[in-house]
Amino acid sequence: xxxxxxxxxxxxxxxxxxxxxxxxxxxxxxxxxxxxxxxxxxxxxxxxxxxxxxxxxxxxxxxxxxxxxxxxxxxxxxxxxxxxxxxxxxxxxxxxxxxxxxxxxxxxxxxxxxxxxxxxxxxxxxxxxxxxxxxxxxxxxxxxxxxxxxxxxxxxxxxxxxxxxxxxxxxxxxxxxxxxxxxxxxxxxxxxxxxxxxxxxxxxxxxxxxxxxxxxxxxxxxxxxxxxxxxxxxxxxxxxxxxxxxxxxxxxxxxxxxxxxxxxxxxxxxxxxxxxxxxxxxxxxxxxxxxxxxxxxxxxxxxxxxxxxxxxxxxxxxxxxxxxxxxxxxxxxxxxxxxxxxxxxxxxxxxxxxxxxxxxxxxxxxxxxxxxxxxxxxxxxxxxxxxxxxxxxxxxxxxxxxxxxxxxxxxxxxxxxxxxxxxxxxxxxxxxxxxxxxxxxxxxxxxxxxxxxxxxxxxxxxxxxxxxxxxxxxxxx
Ligand code: CO
Numbered sequence: 224x225x226x227x228x229x230x231x232x233x234x235x236x237x238x239x240x241x242x243x244x245x246x247x248x249x250x251x252x253x254x255x256x257x258x259x260x261x262x263x264x265x266x267x268x269x270x271x272x273x274x275x276x277x278x279x280x281x282x283x284x285x286x287x288x289x290x291x292x293x294x295x296x297x298x299x300x301x302x303x304x305x306x307x308x309x310x311x312x313x314x315x316x317x318x319x320x321x322x323x324x325x326x327x328x329x330x331x332x333x334x335x336x337x338x339x340x341x342x343x344x345x346x347x348x349x350x351x352x353x354x355x356x357x358x359x360x361x362x363x364x365x366x367x368x369x370x371x372x373x374x375x376x377x378x379x380x381x382x383x384x385x386x387x388x389x390x391x392x393x394x395x396x397x398x399x400x401x402x403x404x405x406x407x408x409x410x411x412x413x414x415x416x417x418x419x420x421x422x423x424x425x426x427x428x429x430x431x432x433x434x435x436x437x438x439x440x441x442x443x444x445x446x447x448x449x450x451x452x453x454x455x456x457x458x459x460x461x462x463x464x465x466x467x468x469x470x471x472x473x474x475x476x477x478x479x480x481x482x483x484x485x486x487x488x489x490x491x492x493x494x495x496x497x498x499x500x501x502x503x504x505x506x507x508x509x510x511x512x513x514x515x516x517x518x519x520x521x522x523x524x525x526x527x528x529x530x531x532x533x534x535x536x537x538x539x540x541x542x543x544x545x546x547x548x549x550x551x552x553x554x555x556x557x558x559x560x561x562x563x564x565x566x567x568x569x570x571x572x573x574x575x576x577x578x579x580x581x582x583x584x585x586x587x588x589x590x591x592x593x594x595x596x597x598x599x600x601x602x603x604x605x606x607x608x609x610x611x612x613x614x615x616x617x618x619x620x621x622x623x624x625x626x627x628x629x630x631x632x633x634x635x636x637x638x639x640x641x642x643x644x645x646x647x648x649x650x651x652x653x654x655x656x657x658x659x660x661x662x663x664x665x666x667x668x669x670x671x672x673x674x675x676x677x678x679x680x681x682x683x684x685x686x687x688x689x690x691x692x693x694x695x696x697x698x699x700x
Contacts, residue, residue, distance in 0.1 A: 226489065226490055226491060226492050227454050227458070227459070227460070227461065227484060227489045227490075227491050228263070228264035228459060228460045228461075228491065229263050229264060229460065229461060229462075229463055229477065229480070229481070229491055229493065230263060230264050230265045230266065230267055230302055230436070230460055230461075230462045230463075231258070231261075231263050231266055231267070231462075231463060231464060231465060231477055232267045232462055232463070232464045232473070232474050233258070233266070233464050233465045233468060233505060234246070234251055234258075234266055234267060234268040234292070235267040235268050235269060235270055235273055235303075235304070236267055236270075236462070236464065236473065236474060237464035237465070237468035237469065237473045237474060238468055238512070239270070239272050239273065240440065240468075240471075240472040240473040240474075240522065241468050241471065241472060241473050241509070241512075241518050241522045241523075242468070242509070242512040242513075242517040242518040243276070243517050243518075244272045244273055244275075244276040245276060245280065245281070245512055245515075245517040246508060246512065247281055247283065248283060248287075248288045248291055248292075250508045250511065251292070252291070252295070253504055254501050254504045254505065255292065255295035255296060256295055257497070257500060257501045257504075258296070258299070258501060259295060259296045259297055259298050259299050260298070260497065261299075261493055261494075261497050261498065261501070262299075262491075262492055262493050262494075263299050263493070264300075264460050265299060265300040265301065265302040265334060265335050266292075266296060266299050266300075266301055266302065267301075267302045267303070267304070267462070268289070268292050268296075268301045268302065268303065269285070269288075269289055269292075269301065269302075269303035269304070269328075269333065270303055270304035270305075270311070271304065271306055271310075271311040271312065271669075273285065273288075274311045274666075274669060274670075275311070275669070275670055275673060278666065278670065278673050278674055278676075278677035279670070279673045279676075279677075282677065282680055282681075284666075284677075284681070285666065286327075286331055286660070286662040286666070289301070289328075289331045289332050289333070290331050290332055292332060293331065293332025296332075299334075300333075300334025300335050300368050300369050300371070301332055301333055301334050301335070302333070302334065302335040302336075302337060302373075303328060303333050303335070303336055303337065304337050304338075304339070305324075305325075305328075305336050305337065305338045305339075305351060306338075306339065306340075306341070307338055307339060307340040307347040307348045307351050308321060308340070308347045308348075308350060308351065308637070308638050310324050310351075310668075310669065311324070311669045312668070312669040312670060313577070315637050315638050315641060316638070316641070316644070316668065317638065317641040317642060317643050317644040317645075318350040318638060318641070318643070319643040319644065319645045320643075320644055320645050320648075320665075320668055321350040321351050321354055321638075322350070322353075322354045322357075323645050323661070323664075323665065324354075324665050325351060325354035325355055325357075325358055326354065326358050327661065327662055327665060329358045329359060329361075329362050329369075329370065330358075331662070333369075334362075334366075334368060334369035334370070334371065335369070335371040335373055335403075336351075336355050336359070336371070336372060336373065337373040337374075337375050337403075337405055337407075337436075337438075338351050338352060338355065338372070338373070338374055338375065339374070339375035339376070339377055339405075339407055340377070340612065341377055341572075341573060341575050341576060341577060341578055341611070342377075342572055342573065342578065342611055342612045342613065342614060342615075343376060343377050343392055343573060343615065344611075344612030344613045345392070345395050345396065345399065346612065346613070346636040347612045347636070347637070347638075348374060348396070348399065349399070349636065350638065352372060352374065352396075352399050352400055352401070353400075355372040355400075356372055356400045358370070359371065359372055371402050371403060372400055372401050372402050372403070373401065373402065373403035373404070373405050373436060374396035374397075374399070374401035374403070374404060374405065375404075375405035375406070375407040375438070376389055376392050376393060376396070376404070376405065376406055376407060377407055377409070377573045377575050378406050378407055378408040378409075378412060378413050378573075379410075379412060379573035379574050379575065380412050380533065381563075381566065381571050381574075382571070383571045383615050383616045384571075384573075384615075386420060386421065386424045388615065389406075389421060389424070389425070390424050390425060390428045393425050393428065393429060394428055394429065397429055397430065397433055401433070402433065402434065403433065403434040403435070403436050403459075403460070404425060404429060404433060404434070404435055404436070405435075405436040405437070405438055406418075406421060406422075406425075406435070406436070406437050406438065406439075406453075407438045408437070408438060408439040408440070408449070409438070409440065409535070409575055410440070410442070410529060410535030410536065410537070410538075410574065410575070411439055411440040411441065411442040411443045411445060411446060411449075411529060411535075411536075412529060412533075412535065412574075413439055413445075413449055414445060414449070415445060415448040415449050415451070415452040416452065418437070418439075418449045418450075418452045418453045418456070419452040419453065419455060419456045420456075421453075421456075422435060422437070422452075422453045422456035422457060422458045423456045423457070426456065426457045434459040434460060435457070435458050435459050435460070436458070436459060436460040436461070436462075437449070437450065437453045437458050437460070437461045437462065438462045438474075439462070439474070439475070440472060440473060440474060441469070441470045441471060441472075441473065441474065441475045441525075442471065442472050442525075442526055442529060442536050443525065443526060443527055443528075443529045443530050443536075444525035444527070445530075446470070446474065446475035447475045447479065447480065449475075450463070450475055450480060451480075451483070454484070454489050461480070462474050463475050463476060463477040463480055464476060464477060465477050465478070465498065465501060465502050465505055466478050466479075466502050467502055467505040467506040467508070467509040468505060468508075468509055470523055471522045471523035471524060471525070471526075472522045472526075472536070473522070477498060478495060478498055478502065481493045481495050481498065482495055532559055533563075534559070534562060534574060534579075534583075535574055535575070535579060537576075537579070538574060538579040538580070538583050541579075541580060541583055541584075542555065542558055542559075542562075542583050542586070542587060543555065545583070545584065545587045546558065546587060546591075549587075549591055551590075551591055554590050554591065557590045558586050558587055558590050561586040561589050561590055562582060562583065562586045564586075564589075565582050565585045565586045565589065566582050567616075567619065568618065568619040568622040569581075569582065569585075569603070569606055569607060569614060569618055569619075569622075570614030570615060570616045570617060570618040571614065571615050571616045572606070572611075572614050572615070573615075577602065577611070578606065578611070580602070581600075581602045581603055581606050584600060584602070584603075585599070585600070585603050588600070595622075596622060596625050596626055599626050603626060604626055604627060604630060607622075607623050607626045607627055607632070608627060608630055608631070608632050608633060609632050609633040609634060609637070610633065610637055611637065612636075612637055613634075644668070645664065645668075648664050648667060648668050649661075649664045651667070652664050652667050652678075655675070655678075656682070657675070657678035657679075657681075657682065659681075663678065
C-alpha cells in the first residue's frame with residue numbers, strides 16, 4: 224500500500240496566504256537542509272506571487288532565489304505553480320514565451336510544475352503542458368523525481384460542477400500528458416464528504432500510475448477533515464504547511480496530519496521529531512513577519528463566511544470593499560443574491576481569480592445601478608467575448624448581446640492570436656541596458672514595470688552606488 228505523501232508549502236503558499244508572500248530567502252536558508260531531510264514528496268517554493276514580490280518588495284532576483292533553493296534542496300523536488308498561458312503574470316503570453324519560461328524554470332531548479340487554468344479550459348494548458356513534457360522529459364531521464372507535469376483542476380462549486388465534469392476534465396489532462404492530477408481548492412470550498420466522493424471517482428477513472436494530489440486551505444476550518452477524507456479515498460499527495468504558518472487562510476498544519484497517520488496504513492514515513500527544530504525556526508520567522516506588519520494574526524482564525532455565502536473569502540471581502548467605497552454597504556444581501564445570476568449569465572466560470580473579480584464587480588454594478596448590465600467593465604466584455612477562454616456552460620445570449628454590443632466573439636484558443644514575442648522583449652531589455660541573463664527577459668515579460676525598477680536597483684548596486692539611497696526610491700531618477 225502506497226503511503227500518503229506530503230508537499231509542504233512553507234516556502235510558497237503558506238507565507239503567501241499568511242504574510243503577503245513576504246518571506247525572504249535569508250529567512251528560508253537556515254532551514255533548507257533540514258527540510259530537504261524530512262522526506263517530503265516536494266517543497267513548494269515558487270509561483271507568480273513569489274516572483275512578483277521578490278522584485279517588487281524584497282529586492283531579490285526570483286531566479287536567484289530558485290537557484291539558491293536548488294543548491295540546498297538536493298533530495299526534495301521544488302514544486303512551482305504556473306498559471307497556464309498566463310505563466311507567472313496576468314495576461315496571455317505567446318507560445319514561444321511559454322516554451323522559454325518552462326525551459327528556464329526546469330533549468331534553474333524546478334522539479335515539479337503544477338499548471339492550471341482559471342476557467343478550466345484545456346486549450347489554455349496546451350502550450351505549457353507541451354513544454355513541460357518536453358523539458359521535463361529530458362530532466363526525468365536522469366532524475367525520475369524531477370520533470371513532473373502536474374495539471375490542476377480549479378475546484379469550484381455550482382450547478383454545472385458535477386463529479387462527471389471534474390472526472391472528464393481530469394481524464395482530458397491525463398491524456399494531454401499529466402503525470403499528476405491536482406484538485407486545486409484555493410478557496411476551501413471543497414467539503415470533506417465531497418472530497419471523498421471526488422477522489423474516489425478520480426481514482427477509479429484515472430490510470431493507476433497517475434498520482435492524485437490535493438491542495439486545499441483551512442480558511443473555513445474544514446481543511447484537516449478534507450485531507451483526511453481524501454486520504455481515506457486513496458489520494459496520493461496532500462498539501463500542508465508547517466504549523467507556524469499553517470491553518471487559517473493557509474494549508475492545514477503538517478505536524479497534526481503526520482501524527483494522525485503514524486502507524487496506520489497511510490503513514491507518511493515522516494519523523495515528527497525532525498519537524499520540531501524546523502518549526503522552531505519558522506516560528507521565529509513568523510514573529511519577524513508579524514513584527515514588520517506583513518502578518519496579521521487574524522489570518523489564523525476560522526472564517527465561516529464561505530460556508531454560509533458560497534463565495535470565496537477573498538471575493539467576499541472585495542464585494543464589501545466595493546460597496547463601502549460606493550457608500551452602499553446595506554446592499555450586500557442583494558449583491559450576494561445577484562452573484563449566482565451573473566455567474567449563470569456568463570456560463571458558470573469557476574469562482575477563482577480573475578473570474579471571481581469579474582463576476583463580483585458586475586454583480587455590484589448591477590445592484591448599484593438599479594439595472595442589470597447598464598454598466599459593463601472591459602473584463603466582463605472580454606469574458607463574454609471568449610478572450611479568457613471557454614466557459615464551462617453556454618452563456619445567456621440575451622445578456623451577451625447587451626454586453627458585447629456587436630463586438631466579435633472568439634471560439635478558438637485565445638493565444639492563437641499572439642505573435643511570437645520573446646525576441647522582441649529581449650531586444651527591449653538589451654536596449655535599456657539591463658540584460659544580464661535570459662531569465663531577465665522572462666522577469667520583464669511577467670511584470671514589466673516591477674522588473675524594470677528592480678533592474679535599475681540591481682544595476683545601481685552592482686555599480687557600487689549607494690543602495691540605501693536606491694532602496695529609498697530617491698535613486699535612480
Ligand atoms: Co493555495
